[in-house]
Amino acid sequence: SAVISQKPSRDICQRGTSLTIQCQVDSQVTMMFWYRQQPGQSLTLIATANQGSEATYESGFVIDKFPISRPNLTFSTLTVSNMSPEDSSIYLCSVGKTGDTEAFFGQGTRLTVV
Amino acid sequence: SQQGEEDPQALSIQEGENATMNCSYKTSINNLQWYRQNSGRGLVHLILIRSNEREKHSGRLRVTLDTSKKSSSLLITASRAADTASYFCAPQDSGTYKYIFGTGTRLKVLA
Numbered sequence: 001s002a003v004i005s006q007k008p009s010r011d012i013c014q015r016g017t018s019l020t021i022q023c024q025v026d027s028q029v030t031m032m033f034w035y036r037q038q039p040g041q042s043l044t045l046i047a048t049a050n051q052g053s054e055a056t057y058e059s060g061f062v063i064d065k066f067p068i069s070r071p072n073l074t075f076s077t078l079t080v081s082n083m084s085p086e087d088s089s090i091y092l093c094s095v096g097k098t099g100d101t102e103a104f105f106g107q108g109t110r111l112t113v114v
Numbered sequence: 115s116q117q118g119e120e121d122p123q124a125l126s127i128q129e130g131e132n133a134t135m136n137c138s139y140k141t142s143i144n145n146l147q148w149y150r151q152n153s154g155r156g157l158v159h160l161i162l163i164r165s166n167e168r169e170k171h172s173g174r175l176r177v178t179l180d181t182s183k184k185s186s187s188l189l190i191t192a193s194r195a196a197d198t199a200s201y202f203c204a205p206q207d208s209g210t211y212k213y214i215f216g217t218g219t220r221l222k223v224l225a
Contacts, residue, residue: 030211031211033212033213035215041218042202042215042216042217042218043157043202043204043215044215045212045213045214045215048210048212092157094213096206096211096213101145102147102159102162103147103159103204103206103213104159105156105157105159106156107156108156
């Protein structure tokens with residue numbers, strides 16, 4: 001298994017500002033992903049965080065808005081830039097230890113933009 | 115875009131009845147996972163079924179997988195009020211290893 005620590009757990013931010021969310025795993029993992037869950041909706045994949053290279057973004061998500069870093073096999077950050085109220089969501093970090101394996105999730109960051 | 119589509123979107127049953135949720139997906143997969151999420155809470159992993167498996171059981175849960183039809187089902191037997199939650203399927207794409215969540219089924223079990 002993998003234990004994921006995600007920080008902050010929640011935040012209220014002013015529009016136009018940026019927030020960086022951290023994801024720390026207790027062991028090395030192959031795969032790290034960032035998801036967004038808007039109120040009442042399912043999880044939408046934002047991007048795959050690649051160790052030592054640029055993240056791979058899903059359709060509708062761009063690096064300027066959601067820059068991602070992954071400096072090593074246990075840590076990643078997601079920044080939500082130039083926030084607007086539409087960015088109010090839960091943001092979740094997910095990891096997989098090997099290719100064909102269970103996905104483990106952090107508890108999420110509940111972001112409210114006012 | 116969502117790879118998994120689930121139906122029904124919402125399901126309301128009486129305690130003791132069985133609940134069945136279906137998931138369809140679009141590409142080749144390594145495995146498919148089912149998660150539960152209580153309102154305002156985190157995801158709870160229920161069960162993982164691999165692409166070479168057809169059926170798997172865990173307690174009151176039974177999951178089936180038909181890779182030829184690209185579909186899976188989750189059966190909860192003898193449901194309880196505590197089973198009230200949203201249920202999501204998440205197939206893992208075999209090429210990219212990404213987990214793409216389905217739209218979810220909101221289950222309500224009435225006492």
